[in-house]
Amino acid sequence: xxxxxxxxxxxxxxxxIGMVIGLAVASLMMTQQPAxxxxxxxxxxxxxxxxSQPDIWVMDPMVKFVDDAKPLADSKLGLVRSVEGxxxxxxxYRTSTAARLPDGNTANALLVGVDDASxxxxxxxxxxxxxxxxxxxxxxxxxxxxARLRFSQKLPDGSERPLQVGDILELNEHRAEVxxxxxxxxxxxxxxxxxxxxxxARDYALPQRKTMSFVLAKAxxxxxxxxxTQRIREQTGLAAYSAEAFKEMSLWYFxxxxxxxxxxxxxxxxxxxxxxxVSGIMFFNFTxxxxxxxxxxxxxxxSPRQLxxxxxxxxxxxxxxxxxxxxxxxxxxxxxxxxxxxxxxxxLLVFSAGGVxxxxxLSAVISxxxxxxxxxxxxxxx
Amino acid sequence: xxxxxxxxxxxxxxxxxTRVAAGLARTAPAASGRPVVECVGLTKVYGEGDTxxxxxxxxxxxxxxxxxxxxxxxxGCGKTTLISIIASVLDGSSGLCRVLGHDIxxxxxxxxxxxxxxxxxxxxxxFNLNPCLTAAENVAVPLLxxxxxxxxxxxxxxxxxxxxxxxxKVDVLPDQLSGGQQQRVAIARAFAQEPxxxxxxxxxxxxxxxxxxKVLGLIRDMTxxxxxxxxxxxxxxxxxxxxxxxxxxxxxxxxPLPPGAGSGLPVVPPAHAADAGAAASADVLN
Numbered sequence: 001x002x003x004x005x006x007x008x009x010x011x012x013x014x015x016x017i018g019m020v021i022g023l024a025v026a027s028l029m030m031t032q033q034p035a036x037x038x039x040x041x042x043x044x045x046x047x048x049x050x051x052s053q054p055d056i057w058v059m060d061p062m063v064k065f066v067d068d069a070k071p072l073a074d075s076k077l078g079l080v081r082s083v084e085g086x087x088x089x090x091x092x093y094r095t096s097t098a099a100r101l102p103d104g105n106t107a108n109a110l111l112v113g114v115d116d117a118s119x120x121x122x123x124x125x126x127x128x129x130x131x132x133x134x135x136x137x138x139x140x141x142x143x144x145x146x147a148r149l150r151f152s153q154k155l156p157d158g159s160e161r162p163l164q165v166g167d168i169l170e171l172n173e174h175r176a177e178v179x180x181x182x183x184x185x186x187x188x189x190x191x192x193x194x195x196x197x198x199x200x201a202r203d204y205a206l207p208q209r210k211t212m213s214f215v216l217a218k219a220x221x222x223x224x225x226x227x228x229t230q231r232i233r234e235q236t237g238l239a240a241y242s243a244e245a246f247k248e249m250s251l252w253y254f255x256x257x258x259x260x261x262x263x264x265x266x267x268x269x270x271x272x273x274x275x276x277x278v279s280g281i282m283f284f285n286f287t288x289x290x291x292x293x294x295x296x297x298x299x300x301x302x303s304p305r306q307l308x309x310x311x312x313x314x315x316x317x318x319x320x321x322x323x324x325x326x327x328x329x330x331x332x333x334x335x336x337x338x339x340x341x342x343x344x345x346x347x348l349l350v351f352s353a354g355g356v357x358x359x360x361x362l363s364a365v366i367s368x369x370x371x372x373x374x375x376x377x378x379x380x381x382x
Numbered sequence: 383x384x385x386x387x388x389x390x391x392x393x394x395x396x397x398x399x400t401r402v403a404a405g406l407a408r409t410a411p412a413a414s415g416r417p418v419v420e421c422v423g424l425t426k427v428y429g430e431g432d433t434x435x436x437x438x439x440x441x442x443x444x445x446x447x448x449x450x451x452x453x454x455x456x457x458g459c460g461k462t463t464l465i466s467i468i469a470s471v472l473d474g475s476s477g478l479c480r481v482l483g484h485d486i487x488x489x490x491x492x493x494x495x496x497x498x499x500x501x502x503x504x505x506x507x508x509f510n511l512n513p514c515l516t517a518a519e520n521v522a523v524p525l526l527x528x529x530x531x532x533x534x535x536x537x538x539x540x541x542x543x544x545x546x547x548x549x550x551k552v553d554v555l556p557d558q559l560s561g562g563q564q565q566r567v568a569i570a571r572a573f574a575q576e577p578x579x580x581x582x583x584x585x586x587x588x589x590x591x592x593x594x595x596k597v598l599g600l601i602r603d604m605t606x607x608x609x610x611x612x613x614x615x616x617x618x619x620x621x622x623x624x625x626x627x628x629x630x631x632x633x634x635x636x637x638p639l640p641p642g643a644g645s646g647l648p649v650v651p652p653a654h655a656a657d658a659g660a661a662a663s664a665d666v667l668n
Contacts, residue, residue: 003532004515004523011514296510299471301499302527376471379506380462380583 026275129180146192
């Protein structure tokens with residue numbers, strides 16, 4: 001029976017192509033758009049993920065998301081360190097700065113100052129150079145995406161050259177030598193990130209009375225992080241969140257205050273609807289064209305279960321082909337996009353596959369109603 | 383292979399057990415002498431009240447084992463309705479309709495597909511071959527429905543297509559076959575699962591006279607050789623001579639045959655018609 005189903009399906013090439021195109025477009029949009037959205041949203045908390053060691057982030061109570069750092073007085077560091085259960089606490093500094101490149105161009109960048117002694121807050125993965133190199137005079141790290149894109153320099157022959165170890169930057173008329181390229185998550189605004197020590201970062205930045213953006217704290221072994229977070233809040237009057245909670249807070253701030261979710265969600269929904277309508281109509285048409293043959297099968301003795309199996313197999317098969325093409329196209333688009341990294345998570349692929357399965361089921365159900373209600377006596381009509 | 387049809391391939395030796403298991407007791411009409419089809423006072427009414435259409439008005443009909451019966455009459459007289467009820471693809475309104483001992487009017491809907499698959503073969507006016515399947519695959523359709531493996535079903539189809547003179551056309555699509563060849567494929571399909579009763583609806587109306595006669599000769603030959611019963615609905619007077627018996631219908635009733643309509647009928651009892659048919663078969667197939 002399945003052979004009959006397959007041969008009948010592929011005997012209608014134009015309709016199969018139509019169904020596959022509909023499903024491919026649907027799965028492309030249902031995969032590519034959410035992937036882009038998730039990639040953008042993941043940038044809202046990439047800085048928190050890059051700083052992996054601390055359990056707790058302490059900040060001004062008015063901070064709403066990670067880029068909204070409000071400077072704290074350095075004395076707050078001592079307050080946090082004095083809370084019982086804190087193993088260590090270090091300052092971290094984040095600010096915007098303008099960097100002059102070796103070729104004379106300038107570009108805005110995010111300047112991060114990490115604890116001078118421990119270098120906690122420095123990126124964990126280096127593309128070139130070593131974390132300890134940050135202790136050298138005028139040393140800075142630059143994130144790889146920044147080095148490759150915004151900090152790339154145009155050579156006299158017209159070609160582009162990424163920023164490299166050994167290049168010299170100028171930050172607020174201070175010399176900064178690139179001693180390492182770090183692998184970090186991209187920032188929301190795609191700004192390059194320059195890492196240096198806390199003290200040096202204060203020198204690079206414009207003079208400010210308060211400079212500390214966050215205090216990064218680690219719980220002592222066996223200490224309950226949530227309880228410690230609560231204690232820090234109570235004893236310092238500052239806001240304190242676990243790294244996970246701070247990520248979630250930053251993410252929801254962007255979801256609530258930007259149209260990202262609605263815009264991408266709408267496009268994803270449109271993809272689903274277009275796919276469902278195109279494939280549904282094509283599949284219904286295909287079934288309609290074959291009603292007589294379904295009637296013959298019913299008359300000969302095919303059971304409703306067998307007919308159901310045939311229709312579901314046909315629907316499932318075009319679904320698999322369409323989904324494969326759609327996801328393939330989405331992956332291809334992600335591969336050729338050098339400036340924007342799109343992540344395809346297994347959950348996302350399951351989501352889009354679920355969408356395609358839903359379309360296939362809807363299409364099959366509409367067709368099945370027609371087939372199952374069909375009178376086998378129709379075969380005797382000329 | 384599905385138990386429902388395994389009996390076909392295995393010379394039907396074990397078919398009885400499986401049919402009983404499926405709730406459809408095996409009958410042996412030829413051996414028992416019981417009629418294959420027995421309709422008594424069968425009616426069919428479409429619609430209700432003033433708009434009711436009485437398609438059948440108390441039809442009494444018997445079809446004997448091994449008999450090729452032709453059902454004739456003008457359009458709208460109820461022929462197709464009658465064979466649709468006999469073939470269990472349409473419900474009758476009242477009366478009795480026994481096919482191979484089964485009361486069709488009281489048979490549950492869920493039992494009908496299995497009943498048709500085991501006992502009935504179909505041959506249609508419009509051939510109803512699937513254009514996406516080869517001739518052999520079209521013949522194999524009932525076998526595949528019955529659960530045969532694809533390879534085995536195809537092998538059996540080739541045998542049948544050879545029997546109907548289409549050995550060279552097994553892998554050809556229907557649209558590359560002539561009308562007569564397509565009807566022969568349909569005949570092979572009707573015989574594929576070795577049914578007890580074959581129902582043919584205007585099998586020659588889409589064919590020229592010579593081809594129509596060949597097709598009917600083939601049906602008669604295959605029927606009589608295997609001692610199966612056939613009901614042929616037709617308008618085509620040219621093929622009346624192939625019938626063992628002709629029954630005329632008018633306004634939903636069985637009526638006496640018009641004078642001269644049955645001239646040339648072989649005056650042999652159905653049980654002996656096989657011999658007459660076999661003699662003609664070589665000519666037909668060649």
